[in-house]
Amino acid sequence: MCHLFAHQPQRDYESQTRSLRIGGHCTSIRLEMAFWDTLEEIAAKENMSVGKFLTTLYNEVLDHHGEVNNFASLLRCSCLIYRSKSMVTVPEFKATVTPILDAAE
Template sequence: MCQIFAAQDPADYQCETRSIRLNGHSTSIRLEAVFWQVLDGIAKREGLTTPQFLSQLHDEVLELRGEVRNFASLLRCACLTEIARGSSGAKHAA
């Protein structure tokens, strides 16, 4: 059983930092490569670039909750939700 998890390509869990602008402020988000793959797939499906999608998501959370706590964790959970829905363009979404 652990072979499924142990045999993962190390490139998928390599951390990648991307710089984006949220509400006019430059920031960096550090996620594992596989999460970026899922986010890139969501953005593409929505007809947006990944930075545009992240900005829109950030704005919607601000409007709904009044603040965005731990945006990187929110993004990881969004990816898990997307994978559970089975509609991600990421290569490991299955």
């Protein structure tokens, strides 16, 4: 099991700080590259830049909860939700083998 986690690319868990403007205020967010990659994928699916997507998400959370606590953690959890929803579960294919009977049997 540790092989799965230990052999992932180091780039995925290196962090990067990005600056953006939300609600007229400059801020910076530090996330691991795997999360930035996922946010870029989500934003592209929504035909938005990452900055526009983050601003939209921030404003929706603000409207819903009245405040935004720990936005970076919210982004990480959002990425996990997105990844879990986008995974397609395919049942394992198990072929049923029917024995061929010999005419002599």
